Amino acid sequence: MSILVIGSVALDSVETPFGKRKEILGGSATFFSIAASFFSPVDIVAVVGEDFPKRYVTLFKNNGIGTDGLSVSKGKTFRWKGRYDYDLNTAHTISTHLNVFKDFDPHVPKHLCQPEFLFLANIDPDLQYNVLRQVKRPKLVACDSMNYWISTKRRSLEKLLDKIDILLLNDAEARQFSGEPNLVKASQAIISFGPKAVIIKKGEHGVFYFSKNAHFVAPAYLLETICDPTGAGDTFAGGMVGYIACAGIINEATIRKSIIYGSILASFAVEDFSINRLLKISGKDIRDRFDHFRRITKF
Amino acid sequence: MSILVIGSVALDSVETPFGKRKEILGGSATFFSIAASFFSPVDIVAVVGEDFPKRYVTLFKNNGIGTDGLSVSKGKTFRWKGRYDYDLNTAHTISTHLNVFKDFDPHVPKHLCQPEFLFLANIDPDLQYNVLRQVKRPKLVACDSMNYWISTKRRSLEKLLDKIDILLLNDAEARQFSGEPNLVKASQAIISFGPKAVIIKKGEHGVFYFSKNAHFVAPAYLLETICDPTGAGDTFAGGMVGYIACAGIINEATIRKSIIYGSILASFAVEDFSINRLLKISGKDIRDRFDHFRRITKF
Numbered sequence A, B: 001m002s003i004l005v006i007g008s009v010a011l012d013s014v015e016t017p018f019g020k021r022k023e024i025l026g027g028s029a030t031f032f033s034i035a036a037s038f039f040s041p042v043d044i045v046a047v048v049g050e051d052f053p054k055r056y057v058t059l060f061k062n063n064g065i066g067t068d069g070l071s072v073s074k075g076k077t078f079r080w081k082g083r084y085d086y087d088l089n090t091a092h093t094i095s096t097h098l099n100v101f102k103d104f105d106p107h108v109p110k111h112l113c114q115p116e117f118l119f120l121a122n123i124d125p126d127l128q129y130n131v132l133r134q135v136k137r138p139k140l141v142a143c144d145s146m147n148y149w150i151s152t153k154r155r156s157l158e159k160l161l162d163k164i165d166i167l168l169l170n171d172a173e174a175r176q177f178s179g180e181p182n183l184v185k186a187s188q189a190i191i192s193f194g195p196k197a198v199i200i201k202k203g204e205h206g207v208f209y210f211s212k213n214a215h216f217v218a219p220a221y222l223l224e225t226i227c228d229p230t231g232a233g234d235t236f237a238g239g240m241v242g243y244i245a246c247a248g249i250i251n252e253a254t255i256r257k258s259i260i261y262g263s264i265l266a267s268f269a270v271e272d273f274s275i276n277r278l279l280k281i282s283g284k285d286i287r288d289r290f291d292h293f294r295r296i297t298k299f
Helices: A028-036 A054-062 A099-103 A125-134 A147-152 A154-161 A171-178 A183-191 A232-247 A252-269 A276-280 A283-297 B028-036 B054-062 B099-103 B125-134 B147-152 B154-161 B171-178 B183-191 B232-247 B252-269 B276-280 B283-297
Strands: A003-006 A010-016 A019-026 A042-049 A065-073 A079-084 A091-097 A117-120 A140-144 A166-170 A197-201 A207-211 A215-218 B003-006 B010-016 B019-026 B042-049 B065-073 B079-084 B091-097 B117-120 B140-144 B166-170 B197-201 B207-211 B215-218
Touching (some): A003 A028, A003 A125, A019 A028, A028 A232, A028 A276, A042 A099, A054 A065, A117 A125, A117 A232, A166 A232, A183 A197, A183 A207, A197 A232, A207 A252, A215 B283, A252 A283, A283 B215, B003 B232, B028 B232, B117 B125, B147 B171, B183 B207, B207 B252, B215 B252, B232 B252, B252 B276, B252 B283
Parallel strands (some): A003 A042, A117 A140, A140 A166, A166 A197, B003 B042, B003 B117
Antiparallel strands (some): A197 A207, B197 B207, B207 B215
């Protein structure tokens, strides 16, 4: 089943208590697509600058990720520089240079306009909406957002919510959007705007899934080593949508498993910088961790 | 199977965003024993002042809680006054009047010196150690502590750890004791001091259980209404130890289930002030929530 992701491809400079890396491959579409590629083919719609290293394009292709929608614009690639302290839940942005990403106006190539699964990574909700208008309604549309859009483009976000299936937010964003400190009530409030379900990502504390009739709670996979949490949320989304696409059926059981696969992909991602750890794991590593997850949560 | 708890019985004045109560029944031994009483008989060793309302003693007795070890000393009962803001994870202490609890030197009545299960609620680790010397080694000794004893009586706490089976701490305390931000490593460090297992309570984020050879991760039960988190940790311990005592067998499966029962008892406790909610629930309510917990975590 085909997956399309619209998001960013970036060069990140990251400092954590466990090391420092300069201009490493990052961006929401990168983490999402690498994670999803374990389960299903993926196509990226994103923009990079003329300085974007060709070896990364090759890397995408070698992992079954289509780059026909990865356009190269005059100028420099989006760069983000950030730092994490021992509280790895909070990223401190040192600088953001949007560069070519500033004028990103996603255009879905014609042959990619019928994706079965669509992930709208965190960009301006008006652009997310425009993408939806370019494609034939997919089987499943999942969408991410952030605090900035909640405060500056709330109306656009509300309009979008009515058109998607699953909204992914972190706990602070869910509280901000709903004005409701309790996450059960926050989720109900979000669902009243139209999406079939909401997934609340709580980082090291796990994930909540809410739909009108069901909910699911999962702890995060326990790790001894967390090196760099950048991209964990998008990796989660990639593992999740990738697994659903691979399963081919969208039902409660599939969604629950997909959330565990998402958590597992994210658990690998944070063990090293960029997508380094994801590039080293096999399908067997993922299945082993899935089985272990089941063992440590069973009662 | 008999359970003995050593801890505090107090009168709490509590203010939360959802209401305000004055001099309501509180204390670690109170929450623990009421929760455990759903599964097993319990005896309390604690001290109160002459002003302690007799109706509360009757309340304990009516719930199968032995009060032979509840001594009445000249003076006033321990009083705690606190406040919670919307972040219900953090208690803000307004005042603590230890009163008769200041000179608490727990003496276990002779006929209670052979408990099968022992819970040492959070008091001075030297006193916890003294209690251990008064009783025949129980089948299981669980023990709570807090940041204050970790910083002021670390050596005493270390000595105690070698004599107990399960240490219960919250996440901040586990990090403080071990000097290790990662909770997996923190747990390993704690276990190296002697206890068979450590349970890390993360409030609304659930519980970790670590032993040398196994670990278990559980989210917290999801609630729409959290009124007052006072006593949640001791209620958790009461549900947990109570269930193990009721099951009669101490193995991995029992411990996992006991952690879920502990979480469920705590989920009821926080829905109202003091032990009010716990007094209104039935065994069926507990089993129903257990079944629901299983449904919302299954994958």
